[in-house]
Every structure is written in C-alpha cells, then in structure tokens.
Amino acid sequence: MSEYSEHDRSGGSKVMVEKKFFTFGEPPNQLLLESGARLGPITVAYETLGSLNDSGTNAILVTHALSGDSHVAGCYEEGDHKPGWWDTMVGPCKAIDTDRYFVICSNILGGCKGTTGPSSINPETARPYGLTFPVVTIGDMVKVQKALLDHLQIRSLLSVIGGSVGGMQVLEWAISYPGMVKSAIALATTTRHSALAIAFNEIGRQAIMSDPNFNKGDYYQGPGPVLGLALARMVGHVTYLSDDAMRSKFGRRLQDRETLAFDFEANFQVESYLRYQGSKFTQRFDANSFLYLTKAADYYDVKRQHGNDSEVEAFAKVKARMLVISFTSDWLYPTYQSRNMVKAMKKNGLDVSFCEIEAQCGHDAFLLPNKRQHSLISTFIERLYEEGNSNAL
C-alpha cells in the first residue's frame, strides 16, 4: 500500500504521539507460531492516541497494511511535516475521533518499524535474523497484537479497523476473539488472496531474491537488494492504482521533455513516478520484511485456517457487528471478494453491513481522503458507542 506516498504534503497535524515498545515471550515462554516454530522475545512497537475511559469501552485497534507501521496519526515532534499514514482519518474530531476513543496501532510481526522482524537481532546469534526468521502468518500477527492489548489491560475493543492486509487482521480478530471484539470494519480486503494477488507478490519477491546483493537475506552488512526491492515496490504500486487513476494522473504525458528521447531513460511520467516510488521505498523498508509480509498475506485463508474449508463455518463464531467496505476500482481485492465474505456472514446470521464505494483510485482508495468512507466509519462506530453507553446506564 502507499501509506506514505500520498500524505507527505498534507501538512503538520497538531497531535503529538510517541512510539512505545513492549517486549514479551522471553524464553522459555516464546510465542508458538502457526507454523509450529517458536519465537521470542518479541518486541512490539505501538502508538496510542486519546485515552481509555474508566469503563474500558472506547478502545479501537487500527491494523495497518503491508508497508504501514504503528504511526497511524499525529506527529512525533513539532514541525514534523509527515503525520501518520491515516492522519486524515484518525485524530481529534476526525472520523475516528481521538477525543472520544482510545486508538491503538502497532507495527505487525515481521515488519521493520520497531516490531520484531527479519531485520531484528536474533539474541541467540547476536546477528540479524535474515531468512532464519520463522515464517509468520496473519494469525501470528494478531496473537502479538492480543499480547500487547493484554499488557495495556484492554479487555474489550469497540472496533478493529483496517484495510487490505490490515483488513485480514480485522477478520482474524473477529474470528479469533469473538468475546472481545464489538465491531469490525474490514476495508478493501479479502478472506484469501486470488491467484492474481499471489502472482504479483511473487514477482516482487523474485525481484528481491534475484538481486545480486540479496545474499540469501543476509545483507545487513552491505547495500542490500535495493534494486530488487525498488522493483518489487514498482510492481506493487501498480496493483494499488487503477487504469482510470493512472490515465488521469499520468496519461501518456512525458517527463520534463517535449518529445520522445529514443532511449531507456524515464520518458513517460508514469515511468519516472514508479522509479521515484521504488527508490523512496528502499529508504524506509526492509527487503526481508517485504518477503515475510507478502508471504503471510498469500498464506492467509480464512476457509483453511478457521472453517475446515468452509467460509461459512469460518465465520460461525463471530459476534462482532461487521462493516465491510469495498471500492469499485480495486482490482487487487475486487468487490466480489468482499461480497463473498459478506455472503458467509449472512449465512451465519451476523449483523453485517456492506457498502461498495464508488472510487477511481484503485486499491489505495481506503488510504486516501474519502468523504463516504469517513462518514460510514464515523457513524458506524458512533452508533455502537452510543448504544453501549445507553445499555450501560
């Protein structure tokens, strides 16, 4: 996802946040992963906004997508021009209003923004894990988030909200912790990757692994597979856009020139844009994390993991009020995939609402300012929050 590519210029937000860390799973109490491997200690990087009310009924967990991090909103310091990746959505008086709700966002397991991942130091060897890091799953990421919430003494979640790979975590939360999740908002997501989605991820992984500087993932002493990672990002970025969006954003316009150059430099704006996005990404993301996180997304399969190959059975235990949102131009996780999960929820008699938002910008639509998405999310949570309060009286 393009968490930071569109928001860099959106100006400073007044809310100050701080990245915090929590460590658990020290040997011999390592976390048992879905693969059967054990991992520990695990450090989780997280940020919070707002404050938890006395009754503990206003906590909202925001789950980030592939290239996001714990920095969901606000700024780290005065004059910081780069607010969090969902600053348009989360903050005081915003759709997820931090004057009312306590918002938590943590970096996912396997990531590279403070939570334990392949670039972290393996305490046993005192060197980065690299490819010795165990393969992790969406379920494992959610287990780590649960450990964090336990540590923060959060026993109930008013809502879990996330898009794309974050949406998978939302579904996982609703399925795995039905007693804890009051509502779940799954944006632009799927219960399992299509062959198309796996294919693009595999192209990205191959680009990284075939980079001469990859060195079987043990590249932390050298330059690392920056070309491969940039290429992986270019491919990924295309899948987050749409034909429409690209036509209106670039068309066939040329970059800083009037005529074709008859060479292999970036003649077209779209070429130049992708090169820029690719190279910028290498400054903020670890190639091994890209491998692990895309693999986790590819492995995710609600049917297989929770339903004995039945999507209906997978959602049988869910109690949360569900809101599923898709976007018309998202061809990575198209609307039919959202409809399929809604179908399984209906068959279970769940309280589910579904809306397909007309949007031109493809899969990334959920990250961009969108009036409809704002109003759907804010009113959906608000209703639930007010109902909860009136029931408590």
Add this chain to the structure above:
Amino acid sequence: MRYDLQIIASWIEPGSKVLDLGCGEGDLLSSLKKEKQIIGTGIESSEEKVAICIERGVQVLQGDITEEVVDYPDNAFDYVILSQTLQQVYGPHKLIKELLRVGRQIIVSFPNFSHWSIRLQILFSGYAPKNRQLPYEWYDTPNIRVITIQDFRRFVKNTGCRLIREVAINTHSHDLQGSIITFLPNLRATFGVFLVSRRNNGNKGQP
C-alpha cells in the same frame, strides 16, 4: 413515513426479524427498530442510500435484491418486505418463491394498475397511463410489470400460498397520508398491500 409503510409497520410483531428489500434510506427499518425492537436488515442498490442507512444505525447490504436474497438460510426472517418494488422485478414468481423460503411471511405492496383513473386514461387517450403513482413515460419507466390487486390475489391462490391479510389503500407513492379502501378496491385503490405465507410452513419454498 410513507403511508403504505405505516400500514406494513402496523402488521409487524414486536421483536421479530425483518428483511426489507429495497429499503431505501431505511425509514421503515429504523422506525421498526425504535418502536418494535425488531432485528432488521435492509438491501439497497444505491451507495448513497446505503450510507444513510448506516448513518442511522440500520444494518444494510448494498446489492441487488434478487441476488442478495438467495444467500439467506430458510426461515431466516419472520417477515420479508417488498414494498413498491414488485412492479420493477424481472422475475417476480421466482423472487416471491425465494422470499417465502427465507421468510415465514412476506409483505408485498405495489401500485394497482386497474385504478379507475388509469383505465379511463387508456380508454380515452389511447396512451400508456401516466399519473402520480406511475409518473414515467413508457420508455423511461422502471416499472416493467403491470399488476392489479385482482392479479395478485389470483397469483397467491394459483401458487398455493396463503393470503393472510390484504389492504387496499388510496395514497400517492411518497405520501404520508392515505386511506383504506374497502369498497371496490381493485377499481378505487392506488396501492395494494398483502401479507402472504407458505400454505404450511413445513413445505419450504413451494408456493
């Protein structure tokens, strides 16, 4: 709330499960939730209207009614409501059969095409009728079916369903006011509202 919806609401037992097909902005469901504590869900094709439903706290799915209804298990609802939509449905017989599968009872309302004013219009003008209930030209109308109160009664009888309640009303399509017509309804009522169930509830989906 629209007059036909007021009639429909008055038929719903408190605390029941209700599916409203083509629920619009959720007027009926939100009123039933408040007044009768029902558990309701709506299906609506317009994104705009779906958003309004969610803002009002009405559970809603954006989609096509004929496609959405098939996902529900048998007897998932106490009532399935199809108000002022039957005349726009491509396969009414199939749809009603499906509604009777997912709901114990169905409530159907539609504009009565045999109202005297419509009959007179055809008789004297020779043009396809156009009035406040049916305000479209033949070439731009969403109403692809011509149904009369008498037609629907016969349909219920021939398909072996049970007609539980029937009310003919005189109202306009978006009016809040109206009156119940008991004398010559097929001639004098602008809308018919019907409550129908399967003949016996063991005989699932066999109208």
